[in-house]
Amino acid sequence: RKEVEQDPGPFNVPEGATVAFNCTYSNSASQSFFWYRQDCRKEPKLLMSVYSSGNEDGRFTAQLNRASQYISLLIRDSKLSDSATYLCVVSASGNTPLVFGKGTRLSVIA
Amino acid sequence: DTEVTQTPKHLVMGMTNKKSLKCEQHMGHRAMYWYKQKAKKPPELMFVYSYEKLSINESVPSRFSPECPNSSLLNLHLHALQPEDSALYLCASSPGFHTDTQYFGPGTRLTVL
Numbered sequence: 001r002k003e004v005e006q007d008p009g010p011f012n013v014p015e016g017a018t019v020a021f022n023c024t025y026s027n028s029a030s031q032s033f034f035w036y037r038q039d040c041r042k043e044p045k046l047l048m049s050v051y052s053s054g055n056e057d058g059r060f061t062a063q064l065n066r067a068s069q070y071i072s073l074l075i076r077d078s079k080l081s082d083s084a085t086y087l088c089v090v091s092a093s094g095n096t097p098l099v100f101g102k103g104t105r106l107s108v109i110a
Numbered sequence: 111d112t113e114v115t116q117t118p119k120h121l122v123m124g125m126t127n128k129k130s131l132k133c134e135q136h137m138g139h140r141a142m143y144w145y146k147q148k149a150k151k152p153p154e155l156m157f158v159y160s161y162e163k164l165s166i167n168e169s170v171p172s173r174f175s176p177e178c179p180n181s182s183l184l185n186l187h188l189h190a191l192q193p194e195d196s197a198l199y200l201c202a203s204s205p206g207f208h209t210d211t212q213y214f215g216p217g218t219r220l221t222v223l
Contacts, residue, residue, distance in 0.1 A: 034211060043200055043214040044153065087152060091210075097143070097166060098212060100152035 003027060006088050009105035017078045021104050023088030024070045032091040033064055035073050037084045038103065044087055047073075078108045113137075114215035116201050122221045125191060131218045133184040133201030141207045142184040144176060145200040147217070153200055159184060160207050191222045 006023045013019050025033075033050035048055065050062040050071050061074040071090075075082055088101035114135045123129050133142065141160045145153035157176045158166035164176065173195075175187040184201055198217045204210035 032210075041198075041219075043217050045214065046211055049211060097155055097158055097207075102152050 003099045004088055004090050004101040006086075006101040006104050009085075009103075010107055011104065012107045012109060013078055014109055015078055015080060017108075018074065018076050019078055019106065020075075021073045021086055021088075021106075022070055023072070023090075023101055024068075025088075025090045025099075026069070027090070027092045027099075028069060030069075030090045030092045032098075033062075033071050034089040034091075034098075035060075035062060035071075036087040036089055036100075038087060039084045047086070075106075078106075080108050080110060082106060083108045114201055114203055114213050116199075116215035116218050118218055119216065120219045120221075122223065123188065123191065124223050125193075127191075128187070128189045130188065131186040131199055131201075131220075133186075133215055134182055135203040135213070135215075136182055137203065137205075137213070138181075139203035139205050139213075140181065141204045141210070142178065143202040143204075143212065144174075144184065144186050145202065145214075146195075147198045147200055157186075158207075165207075188220075191220075193222050196220055196222045 035047040036044040037047045038044040050064045054063045059076045063072045085103040087103045117132045144156040147153045156170045159178045162178045173190045177185040200217045201215040202212040204212045
């Protein structure tokens with residue numbers, strides 16, 4: 001089982017749609033959770049950290065379910081500029097660095 | 111200033127060349143990272159420096175040699191690379207280690223001929 005698994009893409013959605021991505025992780029000792037966004041031929045950029053209580057930043061909502069070991073990202077009212085690859089990233093405890101999922105490609109279409 | 115800078119942006123080199131990639135951050139971060147990313151794949155960790163000491167080497171071939179001259183700088187020395195080493199090389203930094211948010215530089219796009 002892969003350490004971090006994400007929904008296979010691509011997701012092609014119209015502008016204004018709501019889209020949700022899920023991500024599962026295998027290490028129950030994982031402590032930190034992030035969503036990064038990566039545009040084509042650019043570096044990954046932090047979209048948001050994910051907290052146990054869930055958190056929201058404008059149109060973006062992240063949720064963490066420790067019991068089921070999954071993280072979700074909800075994007076409301078999709079914009080063309082949301083088109084990118086979304087990377088689920090998890091950090092376990094101990095001497096282990098961040099683990100990246102393979103990413104989910106989102107295309108928002110006019 | 112939440113910026114990580116990398117130079118050069120693009121690099122083309124032959125298999126017998128020696129070149130270096132440079133990374134700099136002035137956020138006071140104590141951990142710095144080198145990643146390699148191929149097209150349509152996630153970043154793949156190569157090296158981690160923590161407090162200027164190499165703490166993780168993910169079994170990277172010796173033709174890649176990292177160096178951390180000080181807490182703000184990270185270099186990656188390249189020698190005798192292969193065409194399959196062509197990729198985007200990303201540098202990142204984080205305040206501490208392990209669980210901290212990482213901030214990425216724009217990357218160096220490397221082509222090995």
